[in-house]
Amino acid sequence: MRASELKHDVDHIPGGLILLDGSNTITAVNQTLCDWLGLSKQDFLGHAPETRMTRASGMYYLGHVLPSLRLHGRVEEVLLSFSNAAGKDLSVMLSATSCPKPEDGFQVLVIPMQRRNLVEEQLQQARKTAEQAVAAKEEALQEVRAMAHELEERHKELARLNSQLEQLATQDALTGLNNRRVYEREIEIHLALFRRSKLPFALILADIDWFKQFNDRFGHDTGDQVLKEVGQCLSAGMRDVDTLVRMGGEEFALILPNTTLEDAALVAERKRGEIEKLNSRHGTVTLSLGVAAARNGDTKSDIYGRADRSLYKAKSQGRNQVCMS
Template sequence: MIERTPELMDERLNHAPCGYISLTHEGTIADVNQTFLDKMKYTRADLLDKHMESLMSTANKLIFHSYFFPFINLNGHVDELFLSLKDASGQSVPYLLSGKIFQNDSLELTDCILLPMGKRIEYEQELRSAKKQIEQAYWEKDQALAKLEQIHREIEQKQAELIQMNTILVELSTTDKLTGLKNRRYFQEKLEEQIALFHKTLQPFSLCILDIDHFKKVNDTYGHQTGDQVLEQLARILKAHARSEDIAARYGGEEFVLILPGTDGPESRSIAEHLRQIVAESSWITGSLTVSVGIATYTAEETDATILKKADQALYTSKLNGRNRVTHIVEIPE
């Protein structure tokens, strides 16, 4: 553990107009300024000696591993790395991270400045520029050419993977193009946030999966264009009748999901039943249409995977029992 002295964090740096984190060579947090703590609603004890990756989602951990550590160990610094860090409530906060290695005879730390997010394309351009500089540096270091060429190949592969990932992230939006609802990626992020909020406040929430009954028959009978119109109309119904705090998304194909914050089992079933009735009573281009619904309410023993699995199991039961019905997982005998 790093011995902390006043020299590591003076008063001006502690209240600087940007976040500051000091990392050990292994990536654990050696020190952090008050500006970052206030922004992210942590205490100093929450973060000290924790690994930096404890603040990141899986995707950001991959970026941190594949770019930050190799680059800073090779060059001694990193400029404008885009990351999203989780605050104390589990919300994602975007940052641009710039870091530099500080080293003396007895100490090696990586000092990181955290600034508000810049344009993603600027980060990609900086990455390409850094790659050219590294390549030029390799050619200038003739005595270590063989070893550096091997490092170059490894880093270039990681950079290519990171650029590809970054391009995908830039192109992806949070909205499903066909229906105008939020997409699966956005739903997954919000589900993780609801789970984090639950473990902090014990506020309940429920998850519904809605599936259009006999949707394959719609496509086979009327064509995929009509099928798309059906999906669009169902999305409009969900938008119009979901509560303002609910999160509606297209999960894939003819499946839709609803996160119902602050909602226990009986209330979630009432909401789902209301939506099912609206769908069944609406006018459709196909003449009639129904949905089946499965529900699960989050408990302390759940994970994002298990609550999805339970809601899907409840949906399957609704289908098995004749469709056009709502089933909560607690209704299924063990």
């Protein structure tokens, strides 16, 4: 290939080419670089290359690239930025070598870093997307934690409300004792245990004597107070397995697991004596009590009926006593 053809081809190679003399002045530039920057060759000739660079790149060129080129005769793959006619930056990779003798100066090859810029933009976008994803994940986790906390609080509140509902459903509002609903449940349970394992249990029914007179003489508020005092006295000293219930009005029931008829009668007599000694400011309070123990083939009506008949017997025989059957 002739030299003239080579010079013609230099203008159209896919890279910028700059020739510098020994004083760092541009003596030639190819058309490719001019096209990239939107400048003419006259805009380059007679100027130093750093005048067409960004300020930071120009300082780096003068402080590091040019001294290294003069000292070693070459530099390779230095990242710099040129400014085009519109004032926008063009990132390039610059490599340079000394011109072969007898010429004096340097030849500089400039390759645009558009692909690198694209990759950097993609990396930055990917990093931004990743950061946004992390932030969104953390926000979602915070929302999940908040929802979990709220759900836990609602579960606690629901448990509290359920406990209150259970209490309302199974507790006598006046005395705080269990109500008849609990009696029905417990008597069924103990009858089932008795049928399966013959585990004995007894039922005591207790009724306050002459209770109507308290209401008639002192009023219903006094009657309510007497009911509370009797309930507290009956519950004192009971085992955890025992069940005390206010059946309604002035009647109470005690279910005593693993207890014979005779032992239940002793419990009833002890409670009768404690009530009689109760220091009530409204006068002496007494109880009549009927006792029954579970028998083979009993239904809840059977055992309740026997205890109720014993209670009626205690009432008819003068009150303030215990009868059993």
